[in-house]
Amino acid sequence: MNKKVLTLLTAGLVVVAIAACSENLEGGRSCPLLCPEQAVTLLDTTIDAVVTDTTVPGLPPIGSEGFLMLASHGDTLETRAIIRFDTLPQSYNKTSLDSTIVHIDSAILVIPIVKPDSTKRPKAPLTIEVYNVDTTEADTVTSVLATLFRPDRFLGSKTFAPESLLDTLRLPISTDSVLTRVLAGTRLRVGFRVRSSLGIDLRIGTTHVGLPVTLNIVASKDTAARPAIVAPLSNTPKDVPFLSSTLSDYTIVLKGGTSTPTTILGVGGVPSRRVFLRFDIPSHLVDSTTIVRASLLLTQTPNRRLSLHDSVFIYPLAILATPVVTDVSSLMQFAGSCAICNLDSLSLAPGDSGLRSFEIVGLVRTWRSQPTTVSPRTLALRSGTEGQLPAEIDFFSTKAPLAVRPRLRITYVTKISSGLP
Amino acid sequence: MMMMMTTTRSARLERTVRGWIVGGVLFTAVPVAMSAQANLSSQGFGYPPGQFSARAQGTGGAIAELDPLSPVNPATLTLLGTRTLFFQMEPEFRTVTTSAGTERTTTARYPVVFGAIPFGSQLVFSLGSSTLLDRTSSTTFLTTQHLSATDSVAMTTKFHVDGAMNDVRLAVAWTPATWLRVGVGAHAIAGHNLISVTQSFADSARFAAFSEARVLSFDGGAVSAGVELVSKNVLAAFSARRGGSMHLSVEDTSLTTANVPDRFGASIAFVGIANSTISVRTSHDNWSALGTLGEPGLKGVDAWDSSVGAEIAGPKFQDRIIFLRGGFRTRTLPFQAAGSDVKENSLTGGFGTTLAQGRVIADLAVIHANRSAAIGASEQAWTISLGISVRP
Numbered sequence: 001m002n003k004k005v006l007t008l009l010t011a012g013l014v015v016v017a018i019a020a021c022s023e024n025l026e027g028g029r030s031c032p033l034l035c036p037e038q039a040v041t042l043l044d045t046t047i048d049a050v051v052t053d054t055t056v057p058g059l060p061p062i063g064s065e066g067f068l069m070l071a072s073h074g075d076t077l078e079t080r081a082i083i084r085f086d087t088l089p090q091s092y093n094k095t096s097l098d099s100t101i102v103h104i105d106s107a108i109l110v111i112p113i114v115k116p117d118s119t120k121r122p123k124a125p126l127t128i129e130v131y132n133v134d135t136t137e138a139d140t141v142t143s144v145l146a147t148l149f150r151p152d153r154f155l156g157s158k159t160f161a162p163e164s165l166l167d168t169l170r171l172p173i174s175t176d177s178v179l180t181r182v183l184a185g186t187r188l189r190v191g192f193r194v195r196s197s198l199g200i201d202l203r204i205g206t207t208h209v210g211l212p213v214t215l216n217i218v219a220s221k222d223t224a225a226r227p228a229i230v231a232p233l234s235n236t237p238k239d240v241p242f243l244s245s246t247l248s249d250y251t252i253v254l255k256g257g258t259s260t261p262t263t264i265l266g267v268g269g270v271p272s273r274r275v276f277l278r279f280d281i282p283s284h285l286v287d288s289t290t291i292v293r294a295s296l297l298l299t300q301t302p303n304r305r306l307s308l309h310d311s312v313f314i315y316p317l318a319i320l321a322t323p324v325v326t327d328v329s330s331l332m333q334f335a336g337s338c339a340i341c342n343l344d345s346l347s348l349a350p351g352d353s354g355l356r357s358f359e360i361v362g363l364v365r366t367w368r369s370q371p372t373t374v375s376p377r378t379l380a381l382r383s384g385t386e387g388q389l390p391a392e393i394d395f396f397s398t399k400a401p402l403a404v405r406p407r408l409r410i411t412y413v414t415k416i417s418s419g420l421p
Numbered sequence: 422m423m424m425m426m427t428t429t430r431s432a433r434l435e436r437t438v439r440g441w442i443v444g445g446v447l448f449t450a451v452p453v454a455m456s457a458q459a460n461l462s463s464q465g466f467g468y469p470p471g472q473f474s475a476r477a478q479g480t481g482g483a484i485a486e487l488d489p490l491s492p493v494n495p496a497t498l499t500l501l502g503t504r505t506l507f508f509q510m511e512p513e514f515r516t517v518t519t520s521a522g523t524e525r526t527t528t529a530r531y532p533v534v535f536g537a538i539p540f541g542s543q544l545v546f547s548l549g550s551s552t553l554l555d556r557t558s559s560t561t562f563l564t565t566q567h568l569s570a571t572d573s574v575a576m577t578t579k580f581h582v583d584g585a586m587n588d589v590r591l592a593v594a595w596t597p598a599t600w601l602r603v604g605v606g607a608h609a610i611a612g613h614n615l616i617s618v619t620q621s622f623a624d625s626a627r628f629a630a631f632s633e634a635r636v637l638s639f640d641g642g643a644v645s646a647g648v649e650l651v652s653k654n655v656l657a658a659f660s661a662r663r664g665g666s667m668h669l670s671v672e673d674t675s676l677t678t679a680n681v682p683d684r685f686g687a688s689i690a691f692v693g694i695a696n697s698t699i700s701v702r703t704s705h706d707n708w709s710a711l712g713t714l715g716e717p718g719l720k721g722v723d724a725w726d727s728s729v730g731a732e733i734a735g736p737k738f739q740d741r742i743i744f745l746r747g748g749f750r751t752r753t754l755p756f757q758a759a760g761s762d763v764k765e766n767s768l769t770g771g772f773g774t775t776l777a778q779g780r781v782i783a784d785l786a787v788i789h790a791n792r793s794a795a796i797g798a799s800e801q802a803w804t805i806s807l808g809i810s811v812r813p
Binding site: 024025027028029030031032033034035042290291292295342357359362365411416418419420 | 458459460461464465466517519520521522523524525526527528529556557558559560561562566568569572574576578580581582614616618620622626627628629630631633635637669671676677714715716719756758759796797798
C-alpha cells in the first residue's frame with residue numbers, strides 16, 4: 001500500500017513539475033510597492049509642421065463617384081445623373097429559347113438608392129424625371145447635356161412619397177423610345193432630374209460600387225418570358241476603355257459649383273474636392289523618438305451653404321506616391337487606405353466650427369527612418385460622401401490667421417528603460 | 422513611490438524657410454529606471470536558485486558542499502565514479518501578498534545541467550551550467566500621465582524580463598588520498614536578460630501602443646576551489662569562489678562593470694549511520710559586488726546562507742533504497758526590495774532512488790519558502806525540484 005502511495009505521489013509531483021513548464025509570470029498588483037519607478041515618460045509638443053496645404057477640386061474624377069448625386073436645391077444646387085446603356089439587347093429569353101424583341105411590354109429603370117436615415121428623409125414628395133440625353137456632340141460636357149433635359153426628350157417620370165424611399169426605386173419609361181433603339185441597334189442614354197418642393201438630395205448606385213441602375217425590358221406578356229436586364233455600359237470615348245468604362249454612369253452639376261478661397265481648406269462640396277497637406281517634421285522627432293500620438297489639429301469654420309447639420313465623415317488618407325509624382329492633382333489620385341496606418345475618421349457637420357483633431361500616428365510612424373525622398377510627409381483629407389452629397393467641411397489653411405492655422409501635436413517617448421535594475 | 426511631476430515648457434522658434442514653428446512642449450517627467458519585478462525574490466538581477474541539485478535541495482542545501490551533482494564544491498566530483506549526465510527542472514509556484522492583494526505566478530527553471538567524465542580512478546572532469554541569478558518575470562501596471570491641465574492618458578505598461586545570469590563551470594577533481602579530495606573550477610559567467618517594454622493606452626483611438634526590446638548580455642569570469650576531508654563518521658568540506666571582473670553589455674556596447682561575487686562555504690556532516698548523512702552548511706556570498714552592474718542605487722546584500730538537513734536511508738522499494746531527505750534553510754536574498762533586505766526561510770523535503778539498474782538516479786525535492794521584508798510585503802513559494810542523472 002505504501003509503495004502505491006509513494007508511486008502515486010511521485011507521479012503527481014512529476015506531472016506538476018512538467019505542467020509548470022507552462023509559465024504564468026504575470027504580476028504587477030504589488031506595484032508601486034515593489035516596482036516603484038517604471039512609467040515611461042511622455043513628451044508632448046505642438047508644431048506648425050504643415051508647409052503646404054491646398055484644396056484640390058474635381059476629385060473624384062467624373063464617373064468615379066461611389067454614388068451619383070441627384071440633388072435639387074433651387075438656385076443653390078442643381079445636379080443631374082447620367083446613365084449610359086450603349087448596348088441594348090435585341091432578344092429575350094423564353095423557356096430557354098431566345099426570341100427577337102419586336103414588342104416591349106414595359107421598360108423599367110431599377111434605381112438602387114442609399115436609403116435616407118430617419119433624420120435625413122425628405123419632408124416632401126419628390127419626382128424623378130428621365131430624359132433622353134443621347135447626343136452626337138461632346139457627350140460629357142455639362143453645358144451640352146443640360147440642354148437635353150427638355151420636353152421633346154422626356155422619357156418618363158414618377159413621384160415618390162418620402163416613406164417609399166427604401167433601397168430601390170422603379171421608374172417606367174417610354175417603351176416606344178426603348179423599342180425604337182432596340183430595333184435600330186442604337187444606344188440609350190438617360191438623364192435623371194429630381195424635383196421637389198423642398199431641397200432634395202438622392203444618392204443613386206453606380207457600376208463603381210456594384211450597384212448600377214439597370215434597365216429591365218419585358219418584351220412579352222407571357223409570364224414565361226424573362227425580362228432582359230440591361231446594365232450600364234459606355235462605348236465612348238472609343239478605344240479608350242479605361243475612360244469609357246467610368247462613364248457608364250456619372251453626375252453633372254448644372255448649378256451651384258463653388259470654389260474655395262486660399263485661406264480655407266475645403267473637403268467634399270460641389271464639385272467635390274480634397275485637401276492636400278505636406279509636413280515638415282523635425283527629424284529628431286520622427287527618427288529618434290517613439291511617437292505615440294500624432295494629431296493633425298485643424299480649425300473648422302462653418303460652411304452655411306447646404307446641409308448645415310448633416311454630418312459626414314472626413315477621412316485622413318495616406319498618399320502612396322513617391323516624390324516622382326509632383327503634380328498635386330495626380331498625387332491625390334494616389335490617396336488611399338493604408339492598412340498599417342490605422343487612420344481614423346471624424347464625423348463633422350458643415351455648419352459646425354471649432355478645433356478638430358485627426359489622429360494620424362500610424363501614418364507618422366511609417367515615416368520613421370525613411371527619407372522624404374522615399375516616404376514624403378504628405379496626407380490627404382477626403383469626404384466619405386465625396387461626389388455623393390453636397391456637404392462641405394471647411395478648415396482654415398496656413399494662409400489664415402496664425403491662431404487658426406493647421407498644427408501638428410506630437411506625443412512621444414524619448415527614452416525607454418535601459419533594462420538595468 | 423511613484424513620482425509624477427508635470428512641467429510645461431513652451432518654446433517658439435522662428436518660422437524657418439520650411440515654415441515650422443515649435444509651438445510648445447509639455448512633458449511629464451517620470452523616472453525610467455526599471456525595477457520591474459513585482460515580487461520580493463527576484464529583485465535586482467534576480468533570484469538565486471542556489472546552484473543546488475535536487476538531492477541537495479531536499480536537505481535544504483545542507484549537503485551541497487558534499488554533493489557532486491551540486492556545482493558548488495569541485496572536490497566532490499571525485500564521487501562520480503563513472504560518466505554522468507545530469508539535468509534538473511525546478512518550477513516555482515509563487516504567491517506574493519501586499520496590501521494591494523495577492524497574486525500567483527509560476528516560473529519554470531532549469532537550474533542545473535552538467536556532465537562529468539572520469540579519467541582513471543583519481544581524476545574527474547566536469548562541464549556544466551547552473552543558474553546564478555534568474556530574473557524572469559513579467560510586470561503589468563496601470564498609470565495615468567497628465568500631458569497638460571486638460572489632457573491626460575491612462576497607460577498600461579508591461580515589463581517582461583526573460584533570462585538569467587548563468588555560471589558555466591569547467592572543473593576537475595582529484596583524490597590524492599583516501600581521506601582527501603580536492604578540486605578546482607574555472608567559471609564563465611554568461612547569459613542574458615531579454616527586456617521588453619510594451620506600452621498601451623486606454624485611448625487606443627488617439628494613442629498608438631509600442632513595444633521595445635533589448636538584450637542585456639553578461640560576461641565575466643571566476644575561479645573556484647574546494648576540498649573534502651573524509652573520515653569514518655564525519656565528512657567536512659570547504660569551497661570558495663573568487664570572482665573576476667564582469668561586464669554588462671548591449672550588443673557591442675559595454676554599459677556597466679562589476680565583479681562576480683565571491684563566495685565561500687563549508688559543510689560538516691555526520692555519516693556514522695549507514696547510508697545516511699546529517700549535515701549543516703553555511704556559506705557567504707558577496708552579492709554587493711554586483712551593485713555597480715545596475716543603475717546607481719542598486720544595492721546587493723552580502724549575505725549568509727545556512728542550512729541543516731539530513732538524508733537517511735528509508736524503505737526499500739523493489740530492492741532499491743529510497744533515500745528520504747529533509748532540511749531547513751535560512752538566507753538573505755541578494756537584492757533589496759524597496760530598500761529593505763529580503764529574508765528567506767525554507768522547509769524542504771524529498772526523496773531519491775535509483776532506476777534502470779542503477780544507471781539513472783532520480784531525486785525529487787519539495788521546497789516551501791517564506792520570504793519577507795520590512796515593507797509590508799510577503800511571499801510564499803512552493804518549488805518542485807526534479808533531478809535526473811544518467812550514467813550511460
